[in-house]
Amino acid sequence: MSSDVLQASRGLSPPKGEAIAIKGISKRFGSIVGVDNVDLHVEAGEFLSLLGPSGSGKTTLLMMLAGFETPSSGSITLGSRDLTHVPPNKRGIGMVFQRYALFPHMSVAQNVAFPLKMRGLAKAEIAPLVEQALARVRLQDYGGRAPAQLSGGQQQRVAVARALVFQPPVLLMDEPLGALDKKLREELQIEIKTLHASLGVTIIYVTHDQEEALTMSDRIAVMDKGRIQQLGSPVSLYHEPNSSFVADFIGKMNFLKGIVSGLDDRSIAITVSGQTISVARSQLGGRDDVAIGRPVQIAARPESLSPTQNGEGAIAGDIETTIFLGSHRTLIVRSDDGTQLQVQVPSSHRDSGVEQRGRAFVRLDPGAVRVFAGED
Structure with a gap:
């Protein structure tokens, strides 16, 4: 024994x-x-x-x-x-x-x-x-x-x-x-x-x-x-x-194509869907070979996107459908450049003004994204 x-x-x-x-x-x-x-x-x-x-x-x-x-x-x-x-x-x-x-x-x-x-x-x-x-x-x-x-x-x-x-x-x-x-x-x-x-x-x-x-x-x-x-x-x-x-396999993820439009030791300026956002270099995953004019891929969780009534500084598109998931709703938005986005909205926000269908503006939280260099 x-x-x-x-x-x-x-x-x-x-x-x-x-x-x-x-x-x-x-x-x-x-x-x-x-x-x-x-x-x-x-x-x-x-x-x-x-x-x-x-x-x-x-x-x-x-x-x-x-x-x-x-x-x-x-x-x-x-x-x-x-x-x-x-x-x-x-x-x-x-x-x-x-x-x-x-x-x-x-x-x-x-x-x-x-x-x-x-x-x-x-x-x-x-x-x-x-x-x-x-x-x-x-x-x-x-x-x-x-x-x-x-x-x-x-x-x-x-x-x-x-x-x-x-x-x-x-x-x-x-x-x-x-x-x-x-x-x-x-x-x-x-x-x-x-x-x-x-x-x-x-x-x-x-x-x-x-x-x-x-x-x-x-x-x-x-x-x-x-x-x-x-x-x-x-x-x-x-x-x-x-x-x-890994970004795609762990949880739900949106991927947006961007172009590097500015660069310094601490931050990266990226133009995406006609808007320019600034992200910290610490948000860069994988290869660190970014350069002005080169393409990057922006990975954004559905909860890091939010609908807004103001189109300034936001990604414009159309709501294709809305999915109710209990604790939250997911808006499926097709941006004007053809990218499909999932936008998570808490179900408690019943008076947020979000429509089931129609025109939408989506704001991206620059501090909550991940950037991958050299990926078309």
Whole structure:
């Protein structure tokens, strides 16, 4: 019986998570590169999400961490242990899949007990650990049921309990909420985040849902083409993306074409849709090769645009449609130069004078945009 499980069976505090060091990891499938020379350090107890579109390499990277894929090169270290070539059942890592992977012929309690049985624990030792694990996911009264008698959300919680029952230092989650409806998915996001805070386990979470990653993560690694394009906190990625790809992938974003019309050590003047705005050089993401007369791309969140009755200094256009989203409305505006803009207006502003359709003027907040140089 391992010392960690022994601690849990005696009612002691669960062990904290361990750090993971990924160095130069690559995975090739013939001529196709799935993961390309990735370096990543995950802090002990951190909740880190791997976020990216299909084919970005996030799941392949997770499978190498789990031991289900063998790296073509590089190393994986958990704490002081080299896991690079350790088989999955020897890694001591918990894993939760999108499709639950519960055994249909076993009860809920038997499913949760399975990892403990594989580790050679006696029945008397297993029972309290299973009870504790089910209580953590609020299913303590469901141990005798079959998986088929549970809802999708309940089945996923059983899968989480099974992954945590042997007190692993690391929990890997591969799109675990992807099969659930939006409301249930949002509820389980909060449950998983709360569980993480109480246990201190290290979680690496794969998702293609950027809202999910923003909600749950301490840090996010945005992946594309097998590489990490940017790594940072949800706030930094949302407000300070380093490329148009990250800007577009994290949250909703408007992109406007501009031309540099002035330049000094601290600021950049940009002409966009017939108006000139001034932005700080610190708002420049990616390459710092701006020059007067060169094109730039301005990235502006919908909340950094606002409708105005005064056309002076504003972008003129026509409202194509209005979308009501509860806490806010989104105006879809087609500017006079043909650019489609999303403008977010709080629903509480009922008397703002914003029409459902017709002519509109949109003011851009220069201090809330991101600028990318050399992008047509």
